[in-house]
Amino acid sequence: xxxxxxxxxxxxxxxxxxxxxxxxxxxxxxxxxxxxxxxxxxxxxxxxxxxxxxxxxxxxxxxxxxxxxxxxxxxxxxxxxxxxxxxxxxxxxxxxxxxxxxxxxxxxxxxxxxxxxxxxxxxxxxxxxxxxxxxxxxxxxxxxxxxxxxxxxxxxxxxxxxxxxxxxxxxxxxxxxxxxxxxxxxxxxxxxxxxxxxxxxxxxxxxxxxxxxxxx
Amino acid sequence: xxxxxxxxxxxxxxxxxxxxxxxxxxxxxxxxxxxxxxxxxxxxxxxxxxxxxxxxxxxxxxxxxxxxxxxxxxxxx
Numbered sequence: 001x002x003x004x005x006x007x008x009x010x011x012x013x014x015x016x017x018x019x020x021x022x023x024x025x026x027x028x029x030x031x032x033x034x035x036x037x038x039x040x041x042x043x044x045x046x047x048x049x050x051x052x053x054x055x056x057x058x059x060x061x062x063x064x065x066x067x068x069x070x071x072x073x074x075x076x077x078x079x080x081x082x083x084x085x086x087x088x089x090x091x092x093x094x095x096x097x098x099x100x101x102x103x104x105x106x107x108x109x110x111x112x113x114x115x116x117x118x119x120x121x122x123x124x125x126x127x128x129x130x131x132x133x134x135x136x137x138x139x140x141x142x143x144x145x146x147x148x149x150x151x152x153x154x155x156x157x158x159x160x161x162x163x164x165x166x167x168x169x170x171x172x173x174x175x176x177x178x179x180x181x182x183x184x185x186x187x188x189x190x191x192x193x194x195x196x197x198x199x200x201x202x203x204x205x206x207x208x209x210x211x212x213x214x215x216x
Numbered sequence: 217x218x219x220x221x222x223x224x225x226x227x228x229x230x231x232x233x234x235x236x237x238x239x240x241x242x243x244x245x246x247x248x249x250x251x252x253x254x255x256x257x258x259x260x261x262x263x264x265x266x267x268x269x270x271x272x273x274x275x276x277x278x279x280x281x282x283x284x285x286x287x288x289x290x291x292x293x
């Protein structure tokens with residue numbers, strides 16, 4: 001039995017292990033997605049963030065500990081991800097998402113771990129220009145959303161009339177659930193399996209335990 | 217026409233219910249429904265309401281049908 005023996009019939013492990021996945025933002029969503037993708041055996045993770053770990057991150061950002069407060073997130077995240085799976089390559093990019101952001105050559109898919117739409121629009125644009133899919137995710141309170149965007153789907157501007165900054169309250173449970181769905185989309189895409197969330201926004205509300213799909 | 221409106225996320229918290237049944241005019245447009253909801257629930261006055269009807273994203277000029285969901289755009293990560 002090897003490390004991936006319990007998932008081999010579920011995924012195209014060879015493709016997963018040769019994939020380069022970029023996680024933009026390693027806060028709540030990004031920490032969880034990076035963890036799940038590392039466990040699944042993604043070949044290379046490129047993690048992007050410019051922030052340092054704060055005490056208020058620790059209720060939901062699974063890669064960080066109290067002793068990490070004040071340290072660069074990408075450096076701590078790289079170390080933890082390599083502990084989770086030492087067989088993958090982790091490329092830590094200490095950078096703020098700003099206009100002109102480009103997706104490095106060879107990346108297969110981009111995962112959203114961002115906390116604002118200004119940066120999301122930049123990453124979405126860069127992804128579309130590079131013909132690389134982008135898995136949007138967002139959270140607030142008990143509520144999460146996910147969709148899969150590529151050059152043939154609707155874009156973020158089509159999904160929302162306006163995008164104000166929302167409430168900053170959020171639970172780890174919401175983050176984990178949302179990032180689980182995002183990382184599952186990545187695995188499905190890499191494995192060429194299943195029905196991706198193209199032109200469909202998945203919305204989950206944990207308080208009412210209601211799920212819905214909004215088609216576009 | 218009776219419609220069922222489901223509220224998601226902070227909207228449900230703000231108005232204190234996850235869903236309600238409303239009696240509205242046939243051919244009511246989405247923009248009119250949004251105005252009605254904001255009158256019924258002043259807590260939503262300054263909110264941006266995204267609407268889906270029968271599971272499809274609803275633009276402002278679409279006609280309202282029985283199954284309505286209202287949710288906020290969210291941005292956290």
